[in-house]
Amino acid sequence: MIDKLNHVPLTVPNYSYAFNFEKNFVYSDALTTITNHYPYCFYYSAIYVILIFAGKHYMSNRPKFELRGALALWNISLAVFSIFGFLRMWSEVYHVLSYHGFYHSICVPSFLTQDPVAAFWSLLFILSKIVEFGDTVFIVLRKQPLMFLHWYHHVTVLLYAWLCFVETTAYARWNSIVNFFVHSWMYSYYALKATRFNPPKWIAMLITTLQTVQMIWGCFVTITAYNYVKSGQVECHIKPHNAKIGLLIYLSYFILFARFFKQAYLSSKRGMKVKKKNNINDKLIKAN
Numbered sequence: 322m323i324d325k326l327n328h329v330p331l332t333v334p335n336y337s338y339a340f341n342f343e344k345n346f347v348y349s350d351a352l353t354t355i356t357n358h359y360p361y362c363f364y365y366s367a368i369y370v371i372l373i374f375a376g377k378h379y380m381s382n383r384p385k386f387e388l389r390g391a392l393a394l395w396n397i398s399l400a401v402f403s404i405f406g407f408l409r410m411w412s413e414v415y416h417v418l419s420y421h422g423f424y425h426s427i428c429v430p431s432f433l434t435q436d437p438v439a440a441f442w443s444l445l446f447i448l449s450k451i452v453e454f455g456d457t458v459f460i461v462l463r464k465q466p467l468m469f470l471h472w473y474h475h476v477t478v479l480l481y482a483w484l485c486f487v488e489t490t491a492y493a494r495w496n497s498i499v500n501f502f503v504h505s506w507m508y509s510y511y512a513l514k515a516t517r518f519n520p521p522k523w524i525a526m527l528i529t530t531l532q533t534v535q536m537i538w539g540c541f542v543t544i545t546a547y548n549y550v551k552s553g554q555v556e557c558h559i560k561p562h563n564a565k566i567g568l569l570i571y572l573s574y575f576i577l578f579a580r581f582f583k584q585a586y587l588s589s590k591r592g593m594k595v596k597k598k599n600n601i602n603d604k605l606i607k608a609n
Contacts (some may be wrong), residue, residue: 333436334416343409346441348433353484355444362451362483366476369454370421373472376461385464392459393515400508402449405502407440409562413439427492427546428557434489446497447486470577473600477570484563491558492542496567499538503531528580536575543567 360412417426485493506528547564549557
């Protein structure tokens with residue numbers, strides 16, 4: 322294979338095993354379908370916001386649901402999915418970094434155009450953002466606090482991930498794999514919580530830290546790719562407007578996560594109860 326940007330031989334990972342549904346995946350077909358349905362992600366997001374606030378109002382005068390069994394199954398399922406997603410995409414990212422370098426990883430979308438395994442999991446990544454709206458259903462039905470960061474993140478990550486797929490955005494490989502990694506920890510943590518097992522508090526702090534670092538890394542990757550485009554010295558398969566949107570989104574995430582990190586771990590109010598602090602930690606983690 323030849324990399325159209327640099328005109329150098331391009332290799333793809335040698336997967337130890339690839340399922341037929343991965344090997345037979347055709348990105349161009351998926352791209353056509355996802356592009357034609359791009360307006361739908363705005364409809365899904367609007368319906369989501371309307372329903373969660375309508376549901377919150379409906380539940381205001383009704384007893385909460387426990388739903389621990391369903392919640393445990395939900396989080397276990399998403400944890401397993403995230404772990405698989407990370408492992409399947411890691412092979413491609415590791416291969417690219419080892420043989421083609423960091424520039425390739427943010428400027429050449431070979432993970433979509435030439436690697437059917439990574440492309441398949443990239444599609445599942447954006448579709449999973451619709452499924453993850455279900456996180457909020459549990460929050461509403463269990464009458465837990467609904468943070469702005471929670472629903473804002475769910476809406477914007479779907480819209481932006483879908484846009485990146487439609488535009489074959491090169492650095493989207495980083496968006497996907499880092500998010501898969503963080504969600505592997507986050508949903509595993511919540512699966513344990515749903516089964517009444519309380520992990521030590523440092524794990525909650527670790528996950529919140531990972532979430533914040535994820536946003537910093539997103540800003541770095543986006544800015545670096547944008548600078549490549551502006552320099553005009555090398556080609557980079559991203560669109561300037563995509564980078565600007567991505568940077569604004571990642572910056573907003575970082576500000577919101579940093580603010581809540583401060584509230585949860587660096588608060589000067591020594592009299593704060595441990596239970597209240599733990600609740601903040603949980604809300605922080607689930608916001609991602």
